[in-house]
């Protein structure tokens with residue numbers, strides 16, 4: 001039945017070439033851990049993506065309860081972690097995933113660095129990778145404020161103070177992030193918007209570029 | 224024409240004529256330069272990846288179930304005792320700002336120059352390291368720079384965390400999320416509903432024994448000018464609240480602070496005697512302050 005449904009759609013939209021473009025390629029021996037165990041280092045990028053997907057999904061569930069205002073933010077996180085069925089799992093996955101994604105991304109970067117895979121013709125993909133790195137750190141920084149407990153509040157206060165010490169543009173960065181005189185209601189809504197709309201959108205665009213380039217260039221050869 | 228096509232015939236839409244009709248597929252990378260046991264991505268390799276993914280997911284879930292995500296008490300901007308700490312992967316940057324040539328007048332070195340150069344250098348590494356050599360042990364300069372950076376980051380992260388732990392021990396502070404978790408566990412053990420502190424009402428410490436003779440002395444003494452009639456202090460100017468001070472200081476400690484001052488607080492004894500208070504009054508005052516316990 002699925003086959004005839006697929007055929008029905010394919011007949012109209014000719015979708016086969018689209019996914020075939022993505023799917024049809026071989027995995028060479030030197031990156032396949034089934035043949036050389038040490039090739040597990042080539043899995044780090046894929047695992048980073050896997051955890052990124054977990055982050056996006058668990059984050060979507062978190063926003064079903066989370067309320068980005070200074071009165072309710074803490075209370076909603078508290079409610080989610082202690083009263084909602086499986087809420088503690090959803091929040092736990094997002095919390096630990098945020099650290100793991102940084103770890104995996106770091107390992108992936110080191111793999112690419114030490115195998116010299118950033119060299120011609122893959123320079124552009126390395127630069128895109130570094131931008132992804134920056135976006136990920138931004139997601140970590142903005143997400144840290146959202147539970148609105150003391151740890152979140154004071155870390156953000158210090159973070160913004162450090163950003164404000166940048167010469168020339170420091171004050172503008174501060175205004176942009178903080179929104180008002182102190183870290184407060186406006187800061188929280190801004191961080192929320194940046195964390196769930198702006199940065200994920202940028203991240204997805206960059207990832208699309210990253211994957212397109214990998215598919216186009218293939219994985220780098222053996223050392 | 225689409226309306227008189229034979230059944231089963233495929234219609235191909237050309238669409239906007241400015242878009243070239245795609246005739247060529249994205250090409251298969253050619254791995255003949257390094258032949259070996261390559262295998263198809265779909266389904267062979269993807270299935271193996273799937274299995275690895277499942278194992279990783281189980282690992283993450285085990286972590287999540289054994290260590291719930293921490294949550295402290297609601298943010299209280301007037302809290303002056305809280306030690307700010309960023310998430311662990313920012314610790315090395317945070318620690319880096321604590322050295323003489325990366326703080327105060329030189330803070331630009333710490334916030335912009337060094338991290339900026341490092342990030343820029345890393346970003347542009349494909350354009351700096353131009354040799355075709357890929358093996359790391361044949362690229363000693365590039366590899367050494369990275370290894371030194373990694374060691375420095377490791378050291379800074381460790382030092383930052385170590386200092387934080389020391390400070391907690393020294394000031395006898397239990398991190399709030401740990402305290403909160405213990406509270407929740409205790410409430411559960413006692414069969415009570417989990418307490419949920421809501422913002423604003425965050426652990427307000429009440430004044431103890433406002434009718435004590437010491438309270439009257441406090442209003443007459445110099446203290447009130449800084450610490451305030453309600454003992455709330457002025458957190459924004461670095462003057463701590465004295466509510467709950469009895470938790471950490473004894474009567475003798477407080478007498479000592481009155482006589483000798485502390486940190487930014489000048490000694491107060493002479494001024495108060497000058498204001499007409501007696502030693503007995505000051506004794507009452509210290510006694511009352513030591514009664515200010517949060518529980």
Ligand code: HEM
Nearest residue numbers: 042043045046048049109112117125126129130133219220
């Ligand atoms: C969300 C973060 C990222 C994801 C999901 C991701 C994903 C991937 C994947 C799946 C691959 C295929 C090879 C492999 O798995 O090792 C790859 C290759 C690559 N990545 Fe990433 N990556 C991320 C971040 C980065 C970063 C931060 C950099 C470096 C600055 C980077 C640079 C590269 C380069 C240059 C390649 C090509 C390597 C080669 O052909 O051998 N990526 N990436």
